Amino acid sequence: MMGKTLFEKIWEKHVVRSIEGGPEVLYIDKHFIHEVTSPQAFAGLEKRGLKVFRPHQVVATADHNVPTQNQHLPIGDQLSRQQVNTLIENCKKHDIELYGLGHPFQGIVHVIGPELGITQPGMTIVCGDSHTSTHGAFGSIAFGIGTSEVEMVFATQCLLQSKPKLMRINIEGELGKGVVSKDVILYIISQISASGATGYFVEFAGSAIRALSMEARMTICNMSIEMGARGGMIAPDETTFEYLQGRQFTPTGERWESKKAQWQQLYSDADAVFNKEVNINAADIEPMITYGTNPGLGIAINGLIPALESIPEESERKNIIKALDYMGLQAGKALKGTPIQNVFIGSCTNSRIEDLRLVASIVKGRKKNEHVKVMIVPGSQQVAAQAKAEGLNKIFEEAGFEVRQAGCSACLGMNEDKVPAGEYCISTSNRNFEGRQGAGARTLLASPLTAAAAAITGVVTDVRELLS
Structure with missing residues (x-):
């Protein structure tokens, strides 16, 4: 029997039903919501006379529209205030845990999930937000969904999903002085482009990835979506377990030991097959910066913006001319x-x-x-x-x-x-x-x-x- 990838091990455990020649019904362990993409989903649910199927698997926070000054005062902007108030009402109505303004756990949805220990290895995690891939740093399948899909998860705790292709990006070696995880992901995207991983779920692996802290791994998985990937993930290890132990919602005692034993099985087998593999030498990565209007247009801090004649594809050349015009920058400089x-x-x-x-x-x-x-x-x-x-x-x-x-x-x-x-x-x-x-x-x-x-x-x- 052929070995399995980390992605396949988690995916297969969560398939409720396969539809012949179609997508699969995937069970969702955790559903994060915020004030921007949830109101229409709640409205759709009510229109059909439905309740949230498993409210205790939903976690809400206010983050996108909230002011970052005087949070103790009523929100000044009318639309923001309306969205935040609607979230409060919907969570109350459907018995959903809300970490709203004034709550000690409030924050950006992809920051609070991990720091509270809600995000755990082996889970399927969704949110109406493209950067849900952040949670994949813990060895989970995490991805963003649209508002109609938010409604689907509310109603059924499941999603219709087609299995993506699988890519592994291996980064071996040691990072240089002043080079951190943000440089790593900007370098990868500059190499494979902002659409280079379209249709794939990416696993990041190699000695340079294993040497990173959990916070650094989250930065890399967060931006996997910026190269077109469905999501990014990293196999859990001792670094993951150390980070999680003792957090608010992490299991304790015997349950912790039993969970940890399960999580230790979450890795890609030696003979697992990926649709595509990319190999990168950590020593080649320098501090990075972008010059254009997509995250793939990046260069080393001491580098030059590409000269237009160095770009063979006409469509790409046109994109860069437009981007440089917007940015007020010059090619070759x-x-x-x-x-x-x-x-x-x-x-x-x-x-x-x-x-x-x-x-x-x-x-x-x-x-x-x-x-x-x-x-x-x-x-x-x-x-x-x-x-x-x-x-x-x-x-x-x-x-x-x-x-x-x-x-x-x-x-x-x-x-x-x-x-x-x-x-x-x-x-x-x-x-x-x-x-x-x-x-x-x-x-x-x-x-x-x-x-x-x-x-x-x-x-x-x-x-x-x-x-x-």
């Missing part, structure tokens, strides 16, 4: 030294305590450039409390950074934290689409270290020059 006006450190990609510690390690004892506005937005109330307890807030405030309250913030233009038109923002978020951070905003995606370096110097900087 360096990005390093480009003045920037904004730095955003936050989002479900890089707003965990480890990210904030990285930033603090660069800015301690330094002051921000006077022409740069810097916003630090922790991913959850728990991250915010820990940052304060560790004295990180003091370091940030002394550097002239603004520390805000938990939420999605300037990752997307859905709340008040927008980047002004025409201005550059080095952002630790996951998307640099046109207008993503506000109409006309120009986003350069980078790691927390690269963002911190630019905040200090006021220009695109190689962080390695600031590392002693």
